[in-house]
Amino acid sequence: MNPLDATKSGFLVCIAVCTFIYTFIYLKDTLLEDPNEQKFSENTAECGFYPDELCSALFMGKTAAFKIGNVCQNTYRPETFSCIQTPCNCSTVLKTLHFITRPLSAEERSFSLAYIITIHKELEMFVKLLRAIYMPQNIYCIHVDEKSSEDYKAAVQNIVNCFENIFISSKRENVVYAGFSRLQADINCMRDLVQSKIQWNYVINLCGQDYPIKTNKDIIKYIKSKWNGKNMTPGVVQPLHMKHRTQFSYREYVRSGMSYVYPTKNIKSKPPYNLTIYFGSAYYILTKEFVEFTLTDARAKDLLEWSRDTYSPDEHYWVTLNRLNDAPGATPNADWEGNIRAIKWKDQEGTAHKGCKGHYIRDICVYGLGDLQWIIESPHLFANKFEPATYPLVMDCLERRHRLKVLHQAEVPIEDHWRFQEDSYFNMKLNV
Numbered sequence: 001m002n003p004l005d006a007t008k009s010g011f012l013v014c015i016a017v018c019t020f021i022y023t024f025i026y027l028k029d030t031l032l033e034d035p036n037e038q039k040f041s042e043n044t045a046e047c048g049f050y051p052d053e054l055c056s057a058l059f060m061g062k063t064a065a066f067k068i069g070n071v072c073q074n075t076y077r078p079e080t081f082s083c084i085q086t087p088c089n090c091s092t093v094l095k096t097l098h099f100i101t102r103p104l105s106a107e108e109r110s111f112s113l114a115y116i117i118t119i120h121k122e123l124e125m126f127v128k129l130l131r132a133i134y135m136p137q138n139i140y141c142i143h144v145d146e147k148s149s150e151d152y153k154a155a156v157q158n159i160v161n162c163f164e165n166i167f168i169s170s171k172r173e174n175v176v177y178a179g180f181s182r183l184q185a186d187i188n189c190m191r192d193l194v195q196s197k198i199q200w201n202y203v204i205n206l207c208g209q210d211y212p213i214k215t216n217k218d219i220i221k222y223i224k225s226k227w228n229g230k231n232m233t234p235g236v237v238q239p240l241h242m243k244h245r246t247q248f249s250y251r252e253y254v255r256s257g258m259s260y261v262y263p264t265k266n267i268k269s270k271p272p273y274n275l276t277i278y279f280g281s282a283y284y285i286l287t288k289e290f291v292e293f294t295l296t297d298a299r300a301k302d303l304l305e306w307s308r309d310t311y312s313p314d315e316h317y318w319v320t321l322n323r324l325n326d327a328p329g330a331t332p333n334a335d336w337e338g339n340i341r342a343i344k345w346k347d348q349e350g351t352a353h354k355g356c357k358g359h360y361i362r363d364i365c366v367y368g369l370g371d372l373q374w375i376i377e378s379p380h381l382f383a384n385k386f387e388p389a390t391y392p393l394v395m396d397c398l399e400r401r402h403r404l405k406v407l408h409q410a411e412v413p414i415e416d417h418w419r420f421q422e423d424s425y426f427n428m429k430l431n432v
């Protein structure tokens with residue numbers, strides 16, 4: 001080693017040691033002592049410089065961490081994705097966006113998941129979601145809302161073009177909240193998915209504001225252990241206060257800039273085949289056989305036609321069919337079962353959770369920093385809702401933790417570009 005190199009490495013070691021000591025003292029002072037004694041300013045907040053330490057403290061619910069985190073979030077410059085603003089070639093897309101490029105275990109390689117992702121805005125969030133759930137053995141159908149801007153559609157297409165197992169649905173809907181179009185968007189993707197040459201075992205639907213809290217491996221383990229061959233459609237027989245949804249005929253109002261669903265005075269006929277209507281989650285995890293059944297069975301087709309003018313049909317369609325005795329993988333006696341989605345509903349404050357630390361939109365919590373601990377302790381596979389434009393650190397912490405867990409479980413050698421963290425002086429606790 002020449003003298004210059006020796007001096008250089010000595011200097012680097014010194015920097016590393018100093019950084020370590022500084023981090024230790026800093027964290028000891030700011031995170032562990034009585035939070036009320038501390039004064040925080042933007043100058044002392046090391047936003048994003050030691051993100052794993054800050055995220056760990058947030059996940060543990062340390063009061064001081066929220067103060068630092070909130071200061072950080074106000075001045076935060078979220079990561080800008082180079083390949084989104086300006087198109088780049090596919091090897092650069094895969095590398096700079098940190099996509100996993102090989103199956104991480106034999107178990108995962110032999111059990112493929114299909115995903116349906118419905119999106120309409122916020123490209124960065126879509127990329128964050130996609131790279132978290134992406135595995136080369138899975139298959140992904142992206143439904144881009146017809147009313148999204150041309151720029152947005154083109155940007156999504158640019159990313160999708162780099163993958164053989166990701167495609168945009170062949171038919172696009174103009175999706176209206178609580179309307180039939182929302183259900184139709186999923187069905188469009190299902191038609192494409194069952195025709196794909198890529199084999200898959202289960203399908204999972206996601207929207208642009210969902211994010212996984214379990215790894216691909218954990219998801220497979222959960223499906224195999226509790227639901228082997230069965231469909232997950234949490235829900236119950238339609239309660240009285242939901243009857244109006246299928247009793248009256250609804251219409252979609254669609255204009256540029258505004259669209260909604262409204263009831264008419266017309267009373268609907270009884271459901272076809274005297275089917276018992278259930279009410280449940282629009283989120284499901286379904287077997288391929290069940291999907292094929294819903295696309296071909298006469299009852300399923302008639303129920304679909306009958307549902308065209310109902311309110312939020314995606315909240316009765318899947319669960320109603322999955323309660324039929326003879327549907328493939330049916331669970332006729334199931335209730336609100338299946339840990340599909342962690343959601344803080346406003347009306348469950350005080351029971352399922354202790355309040356929303358971000359803010360509510362349509363009675364659903366958009367997670368803030370104070371919700372992180374609740375999220376990672378949840379048994380659910382995915383969580384909703386996220387808004388990185390408002391709470392960027394929430395997404396960053398969950399992303400970092402998720403990727404660390406994925407790589408920790410990997411049974412193959414890890415490639416450098418799979419890591420988000422260049423160096424890490426600190427081990428984020430993953431065993432929660």
Ligand SMILES: *[C@@H]1O[C@H](CO)[C@@H](O)[C@H](O)[C@H]1NC(C)=O
Nearest residue numbers: 087088089090091092093095
């Ligand atoms: C992709 O782009 C990068 C950077 O612009 C370049 O170094 C690389 O050679 C390109 N790769 C291909 C396959 O064109």
Ligand SMILES: *[C@@H]1O[C@H](CO)[C@@H](O)[C@H](O)[C@H]1NC(C)=O
Nearest residue numbers: 270271272273274275276277
């Ligand atoms: C329809 O179903 C209900 C209960 O689900 C039952 O009481 C009724 O007899 C059925 N009617 C017909 C015509 O099958």
